[in-house]
Structure formats: C-alpha cells, structure tokens
Amino acid sequence: MSPILLSLVPRKLVKASIPVGTSWLLGSCMEARGKQDLWLRQKPELLEVLREQAIIQSVESSNRIEGVTIPTERLRPVVLGKEKPRDRSEEELAGYRQALDWIFSRKLRVSIVPTLIQRIHAMSQRFVPTSARDTPKTMEALCRNYREACNEERIPPLLIVATFVFDLLCIHPFRDGNGRVSRLTTTLLLQAHGFLVSRYVSLERLIEHNKDEYYDVLAECSRGWHEGKSELVPWWTFFLSILRRAYKEFERQVESVAARPAKSDLIRKNVLGQVQQFTLGDLASQMPAASTQLIKKVLGELKKQGRVRLVGRGRGARWEIIPQEK
Secondary structure, three states, X not given: OOHHHOXXXXXXXXXXXXXXXXXHHHHHHHHHHHHHHHHHHHOHHHHHHHHHHHHHHHHHHHHHHOOOOOOHHHHHHHHOOOOOOOXXXXXXXXXXXXXXXXXXXOOOOOOOOHHHHHHHHHHHOOOOOOOHHHOOHHHHHHHHHHHHHHOOOOOOHHHHHHHHHHHHHHHOOOOOOHXXXXXXXXXXXXXXXXXXXXXXXXXXXXXXXXXXXXXXXXXXXXXOHHHOOOOOHHHHHHHHHHHHHHHHHHHHHHHHOOOOOOHHHHHHHHHHOOOOOEOHHHHHHHOOOOOHHHHHHHHHHHHHOOOEEEEOOHHHOEEEEOOOOO
16 A cells, blocks of 8 residues: 555645635634633533533443444443443443543554554553554554644644544554544544644534535545545545544533533533423433432422423333423
C-alpha cells in the first residue's frame, strides 16, 4: 500500500475547494469552540453529570455499532468499574472505558505516531493481540502527514482530523476493532485541537443514531481510495455535522438547566418530556448515568404531585404523564 494514496496530503489539502455548506459547518464548529470555555465555567455540577453520562453512552454506542452488547442492568456497573467483567463483551466495554480515561487524561498536545494508535487499539480490544504487521508503512506516512498538516496554517484543523480518521478507516490496520479505534482517535485528535465537547456529549451516540448515513458516506468516499481518487467533501460534511450537533446539544444542556442542577432535576425534566407511556427500563436506558433507585424516587415524587400515574401491575406496568389543566 503506497503512502501516495493517502487523502491526508498537506499540499493537496491546501488547494482543496470547500463547498459553501461544508464551510458553514466548519465555521459553526469553530464558533462553538469559542464559546466552550464559557460553558465549561458556568455549571460545574451539571458538567459532572454530563461527563459520566457521556462516558457510558460512548462505551455502549461505539461497541453496539460493532455488534457488541451487554444486558442493560450490567452496563452502568461494568462501565463505571463497580463490577468486574464476566465475559468477552463486558471486557471489551471495560476496555473502551479504559481507553477513554487514558485519552481524557492526556495533555491537549500529543505526538501522533503509529504506536499511539496501537496503544489505543490494545486498550479497546482486550482479546486481540497486536503485532508489528498491524502498523504498516502507510500508518507511518499517515502520522507523518498529520504532523506536517498541523504545521500548515492554511489547513483548518477540523479537516485535518476528519481526513486522518477517514484514512485510518480506509487503511484498516487491525484485524478487528478498526471502527472503535477510529472513534477513540477522533476524540483524541479533537481534544488535541481544543474541541472538548466529546467529554460531555457522546459523539459515538450521535454516530450510532446516524449509522446508516455514516456507512453510506464512508462507502461513497472510500470507493476510489486505493486509486488515490477518494472524494472527501461528503465525509467532511458528515464529520462536521456530527460535531456541530454535539455542540448544539451541549449548549442546550448548559443553558436550559437551573444554576445548581442535580441529577434529580435532569430526571424530572426527562420524565415530564415523555410523550408516550414509558417504563422504568425506558428511563434507565435514556439516562444511563442515573441510578434506578434515584429514578424511582423522582417518579414517586411526581406521582405524589399528580404529574404521573402508574398504569397496570407487574411486568406490564407502565407510567404515563397526567395532562395538566391550563
């Protein structure tokens, strides 16, 4: 595989034509990064809730995209390290959490080299051994081109990150786990350029919700990759749209919650926003960072206030909102 086939070639990216729509997304993401520090200073209590929730959702979604799942009741204790993994699937989720912790503990500036990608792979794929064959010369060229591109002020950093991740997916350096490694690497590189939203909003969850588009765009853009003829714009547009959605969600969370939010406030808001009958399990799935005990407590309070009622008994029991007179 020749390095010349890479999409991340600084001299080419400098000359790349960026369509108006993609340029607008790029500007919107840059504007959000500019507001980021203000949001991070405003609500420390909320940030802690969002951080835990984002980690759980990221671990669950990134692995579920690859067909790796565990029972709902095991998700929170395994991901948060409260219980030891019992099988391979639980080991892989625990490994992904370990990789996220390692990424979030890094300094903003890291040296992007093949061994770094190997390390991320080793942490997220607990049962898959890594060999020297898994990091070919193409990976060395990709990392070198990334470093060179970062020194070229005329190339927007977000396009460098998006193109690196695209090439990584096309190279497919490992026997298994390439998708998960690409999503972890996305978080690492965004963080390196000061885009910290993935600490509080799960990019993996947003990708999973748009999984069909993700695979369609990747297939479209990678079609000519081996001939050096890949079309990057659709991939850039998808990548930037996911990042923009994450920032928009982060902004809504920060600005809509009271000055001193608590988990119970977030649960209450979620419950009252339900439009159909729902179960305790539905709420636990929607809010993985909240304990079942706390969700039950909030439901009990809302029941006393006449805001919700329980319909049915036993396993068939469901909750519903009681319409309020205007």
